[in-house]
Amino acid sequence: MRAVQFEKYGPPSVLHVAEVDAPHAGPGEIRIAVRASGISPGETLIRSGAMRDLVPATLPYRTGFDAAGVVDEAGEGVTGVAPGDAVFGMTTMEARGANADFAVLAAWAPKPAAWSWEEAGGAAGAVETSTRVLDRLAVGAGQTLLVQGAAGGVGTVAVQMAAARGATVIGTASERNHDFLRSLGAEPTTYGAGLAGRVRALVPDGVDAVFDCAGGALPDLVAIAGDPARVVTIAPDLTAASHGVHMSHGAPADETGEALGAGADPLAVHGLAIAADLAGQGRLRVPVAAVFPLAEAAAAHELSETRHARGKIVLVP
Numbered sequence: 001m002r003a004v005q006f007e008k009y010g011p012p013s014v015l016h017v018a019e020v021d022a023p024h025a026g027p028g029e030i031r032i033a034v035r036a037s038g039i040s041p042g043e044t045l046i047r048s049g050a051m052r053d054l055v056p057a058t059l060p061y062r063t064g065f066d067a068a069g070v071v072d073e074a075g076e077g078v079t080g081v082a083p084g085d086a087v088f089g090m091t092t093m094e095a096r097g098a099n100a101d102f103a104v105l106a107a108w109a110p111k112p113a114a115w116s117w118e119e120a121g122g123a124a125g126a127v128e129t130s131t132r133v134l135d136r137l138a139v140g141a142g143q144t145l146l147v148q149g150a151a152g153g154v155g156t157v158a159v160q161m162a163a164a165r166g167a168t169v170i171g172t173a174s175e176r177n178h179d180f181l182r183s184l185g186a187e188p189t190t191y192g193a194g195l196a197g198r199v200r201a202l203v204p205d206g207v208d209a210v211f212d213c214a215g216g217a218l219p220d221l222v223a224i225a226g227d228p229a230r231v232v233t234i235a236p237d238l239t240a241a242s243h244g245v246h247m248s249h250g251a252p253a254d255e256t257g258e259a260l261g262a263g264a265d266p267l268a269v270h271g272l273a274i275a276a277d278l279a280g281q282g283r284l285r286v287p288v289a290a291v292f293p294l295a296e297a298a299a300a301h302e303l304s305e306t307r308h309a310r311g312k313i314v315l316v317p
Contacts, residue, residue, distance in 0.1 A: 003100035004297040004315070005062045009049030012301035015063070017294055023097065023104045025075035030105050032069035032087060036121025036291075037098040039300045039313040040065050041153070045236055047301065054236070063297070064098030064315075066090045068111055068120035072102075086111040088120040089272060090128060099297060099315050107269035112279035119286040122312030124272060126157040126286070131271025133232045133248050134162055137209040141166025144207045146199060148221060149214025150186055151177040153312040154234060156287045158211055159186045161271075164278055170202055172214075177310060180287075191217065196224050214307075218243045287311030 001022040006014040025031040043063050045051045068088035071081055081087065089108025091098050107128075111120045139145050145162045149155045150171025162169050163185035171186035172195065178188035189198045195217070199207065210225045212218070215235025222228045228244030240247040248265050278284035289309035292300040293316060300313050 001101040002294060002317075003062050003097055004064065004294060005060045006047055007060045009047065009052065009057075011048070012044075012298040012305070014047065015298045015301060017297070018060070020062070020100075022102045023095070025073045025078070025104055027076040028078060028106070029075040030071050030078055030081060030087070030089075030108060031073035032067065032089075032103055032105060033072050034067045034069040034098065034101060034103050034121075034317060035117040036069075036314050036316050037064045037067035037100070037103065038122035038125055038153075039063075039099075039297075039304050039315065040125055041304050041307070042236070043096075044301050044304050051236060054238075062097035062100065064091070064100065064103065065093075065096055066122065066124035066126075067098035067103045067105070068117055068123070069103070081108070086120075088115075088123050088276075090124040090269070093267075099294065101294075101317060107267070107272060109272035109276040112276050114279050114282065115286060116288075118288050118291050118314045118316065119312075121316070122153065122288060122314045123157070123275065123286045126154045126312065127161070127271045127275040128268050129154050129234060129248075130158040130161045131268035131274065132265050133211050133234065134158065134165065135268055136232055136246070136248065136265060137211065137230065139165055139167050139209055139211075143209065144168045144170065144203050144205075146207045146210045146221070146224060147171045147186065148191065148210065148212045148217060149173070149235075150181055150184075150188070151310050152213055152307070153289070153309070155211075155213040156184055156311050157275075157284070158213065159184045160284050161275070161278070162211075164283055168203070170199060170207065174308075180310065184287075195220050199224055212237075212245075218245055221245075289313050291316055293317070 151173035212233035
């Protein structure tokens with residue numbers, strides 16, 4: 001089968017499609033024939049080598065964490081799904097390899113009929129991340145959440161999932177994306193200097209929590225929240241600890257429910273079923289910024305690195 005991988009750190013051009021052995025579903029896993037898979041901004045940093053000290057890659061490294069497709073193999077102990085079913089989900093953190101013709105998923109949910117394959121293919125990573133951070137911040141009804149970088153792949157999903165919990169959402173984005181954010185259920189404002197004043201004008205009583213999807217503004221975000229414990233970032237900002245801010249990255253949980261890995265949070269895979277239900281109600285969509293064929297993975301990474309994509313970037317076979 002074909003799979004996107006790299007053998008050395010470097011620019012997007014190190015990515016290529018290789019012929020590799022197809023994986024098979026192990027216990028508790030399923031294999032899908034991939035119809036679409038997502039590009040992760042975090043993986044562009046892994047590929048470049050910027051994250052090699054925090055997340056060292058085993059080379060060759062196969063990219064892709066989330067995908068959607070048709071089940072063609074179910075491992076031992078799997079129930080509730082059968083070959084021919086349409087699903088979306090994610091691989092294990094260790095295996096990855098979803099940017100391929102076939103992928104093994106460790107967590108999944110039925111593909112909502114309302115979503116295209118492209119939407120479903122880019123959904124799982126953003127859904128899991130959003131659920132993980134919203135859970136950690138205990139975002140709920142009657143609260144106000146600020147999402148920094150609300151027009152990106154995770155931000156767009158986080159806005160909708162927070163709104164579905166009954167929260168008021170303020171989202172930062174460039175002015176050209178403000179109407180788009182309103183359509184998702186957020187009150188928009190611009191990022192940059194003076195953010196605290198703009199947020200205060202929108203919500204004089206302040207915000208209860210801050211979800212940072214963009215990075216680069218932690219001092220301002222802590223000041224807006226009033227307490228670093230009320231800020232969680234998913235940006236690879238190595239200054240987070242010095243500001244008292246938790247940098248969330250997911251890891252599998254052990255048998256006690258604790259995340260494995262220093263500073264990691266347990267993967268919030270329960271969010272997949274929640275997202276599928278919301279999509280069925282017409283309350284969650286997955287904005288797709290661009291779709292590239294598998295062979296153009298390098299171009300997809302180039303677009304991701306601009307950090308100006310509105311929504312998810314997706315690969316299709």
